[in-house]
Amino acid sequence: MLKVQEIRELIKLVDESSISDFSYEANGTKVSMKKENGEVVQVAAPQVAPAVDTKPEPQVETKTAEPKQEAQPKEEPKEEAPASTVDFDHEIVSPMVGTFYESPSPEDDPYVQVGDNVDASTVVCIVEAMKLFNEIEAETKGEIVEILVDNGELVEYGQPLFRVKKK
Known part of the structure; x- marks a missing residue:
């Protein structure tokens, strides 16, 4: 059961x-x-x-083979995120469903923080899916102006993770 x-x-x-x-x-x-x-x-x-x-x-x-009373699972309503006023040109999105990690290990510093400059090959985070840790690259040159997810948060395919102001 x-x-x-x-x-x-x-x-x-x-x-x-x-x-x-x-x-x-x-x-x-x-x-x-x-x-x-x-x-x-x-x-x-x-x-x-x-x-x-x-x-x-x-x-x-x-x-089930014998009748039993079922409990109905209850889902909490999702909160709407407030509209952002940050100026940006590009969003770095998750290429897969998984768990977002801002650093290679809990003891290490985050890959990037707001205000950091990145180029196309800069690793900005890890998305873990099915025990595989996938490094996500910025794929653009610019400055990180906003981080949209928290460390350890579940992310969806195509979900924006970072906002970048191109240089």
């Missing part, structure tokens, strides 16, 4: 990925999720009470 936290993690992973259907079966438990229009929706879960929220909640179908 899957634990509620494991179901929440599965929902989050499916919601953040580009897959549209997901099914998992183990030890008499089956979990199925399907996304429509980019959001995880209920496939069939007659025992789950509907959530009261302004955003549709991801819902999961769970079948």
Whole structure:
């Protein structure tokens, strides 16, 4: 039987990925999720009470050999980032889904900070995906004017990481 936290993690992973259907079966438990229009929706879960929220909640179908009451995972609403007033010409974006790291190790200084000058081959961060640490290069010459993500934060494909004022 899957634990509620494991179901929440599965929902989050499916919601953040580009897959549209997901099914998992183990030890008499089956979990199925399907996304429509980019959001995880209920496939069939007659025992789950509907959530009261302004955003549709991801819902999961769970079948077991014996009937049990299910707990509905709750997702926190995402906060909107305030509009930036920083002057920039280029955004360095994440080439993959993964975890953003600002330095090669926790004891080291960050690769770059606001105000640092970079050229096209300057390593600005690492994005870790599936235990592989990928160095991300600036790919442009200029000055870092804004860092848009925090160390250890999960980033999406194409998500802006840094803003650069070209020189």
